Amino acid sequence: MRRFVTRVFAIAAKEVVQLRRDRLTLGMVVGIPALQLILFGYAINTDIRHLKAAVADQAATAMSRELITAVEASQVADIVAGANTATELEELLRRGQVSMGILIPHDFERRLASGDRPAAQLLVDATDPTVLATATALTELTLGDPLRRPSPGTAPAIFEVRAYYNPERRSEVQIVPGLIGVILTLTMSLFTAVAIVRERESGTLEFLINTPVRRSELMIGKIIPYIVIGLVQVSIVLGLGVLLFRVPVRGGLFDLYLAACVFIAATLALGLLISTVAKSQFQSMQMIMFFFLPNILLSGFMFPFEGMPRAAQIFAELLPLTHFVRMVRGIILRGATLGEVSHEIWPLLAFFGIVMTAAVLRFQKRLD
């Protein structure tokens, strides 16, 4: 029994000493819970406000302007764009520049007076059911002097809601496209995160860096096979999504795969950068987890982007997944072309360029 205790203690003491030498692991012991708490506590808020909205005010009367003011005052929507027609509003929706369009028709005041049907329309991007629910709250809005109006409940709401892209409010329709990005984030970054450090651990790096291979050649060669693997994964998730969950694919497949290519390259580059920093494969994995958490929580995949505080939103803009989720939802669910969501592809290309350059520069063909 005493020997049992001594030997258990010997093992435990050795583990503590080894752990103390592994600074990164020690950092993660503190970092991961702290990060989780902050993200869940502060950044995640399903009570969303300030949806981006566009207005087509065809009536252009005092009453219509009053309605716009009331919408803004509700804080549900921020008017960020103007349009002339319903088609223009739909275009803005498809591009993902707004999540909501407010259409006030020419005969707005007449409709309001007659009161037999809704006077204006809300065009809502319903790919995210939470956004639709929030926008629907605007139908409870009233205008002007409450005394002048008939008692509430009898009059029709001012707004009629038209849900676009996911009218049945099926959450799998919203989840599946984003899931492509989530799966790619995890698998792709893991593939390359061990790429260099594995060569270092197995001793092959000393052989490799003594050959004429250039740093950039090594890095590019390391990511090419995984781009193909990533595209295979895209096909699997998309195929199953269509087959099992009847996810509508409204946009072009070429656009989708091209967007996925850029995203995959960006994620692989990040893995490579991690691989040049990590001292062991275990450290790489930890860093991937550290990177993965905010991606899942802040990218808009799980919780609506609009619900996050400003600081979290700015941070989320730095994550590749944020842009890919928007892009892939646009292409798959809203039928957008790559050109129409190109404002999301530039950040990904920039991310790839910067991170890849950093990885190449960090990697030295030396052992010191």
Add this chain to the structure above:
Amino acid sequence: MNHLALEVPKGRIYGFLGPNGSGKTTAIRMLCGLLEPSQGHATVLDRRLPDEAEDLRHHIGYMTQKFSLYQDLTVDENLRFVGRIYSLSDEQWRRRMTVARDRYDLGAIGSQLAGTLSGGQRQRLALASATLHKPELLLLDEPTSAVDPETRRSFWDALYDLADEGAAILVSTHFMDEAERCHYLAVLDDGRKVADGTPNQLKAAIGVAIVDLELADPVQGRNVLTETAGVVSVAQLGARLRVHVEPSAGDPTGLVRSTLEAAGLEARPVAVKPSLEDVFMAVTR
């Protein structure tokens, strides 16, 4: 590493001898440009390191101390990879593979995973990989420390063939039998070159007299001799002692005999020619 100048002539094998920790591996890595000198620079094949390290890589071959090829690739796949990374044409690669398969006896194990090879097979594969691009200078870091004497001998035959074809070869080792096989030797101690020359030159210039004797109680003899003025070092080899004596002692054999007799030990010491191990012990003391 300090002011280390090594002249490795074409077609010759240059031995790099030194105790563990003397800086052999560090020196070789510096010569490959894998380590940057903390001060100053290195020049290899007229190329200044670290600036021209990349250009140098086409002209040197390096065999690491630890097996550093891909264990999850087969022998042929490893060599295919090496050929491509050194930009050999398919034709060149095929021609050189024919030679390499024969010289390094790799024909039968081409489709075997490198991780499953024996120590000797690994050494041969590593040497084949390091020479596939026909380097002018071949650097080998303790190439045979993990193999049996028979394998070591055939490995050295391959080295002589390579030297005969005009390669300059630098081999680090701490094996005396390996050192004996080199055309030239440099002895490294604590990052400095402490002696160099052919094995015979080194033996001739050893600077101590060597006395060999057999004793019934070698441990006591060793203790007595170690304390004796004029005795530089004593090494025990089973029942025998090998004693290094200052040449100024005049009659080394007499000194050893009288010292032992005074301690009540009977022995018949004889003066012998120095071996490379004697040289090694004398210069790295």
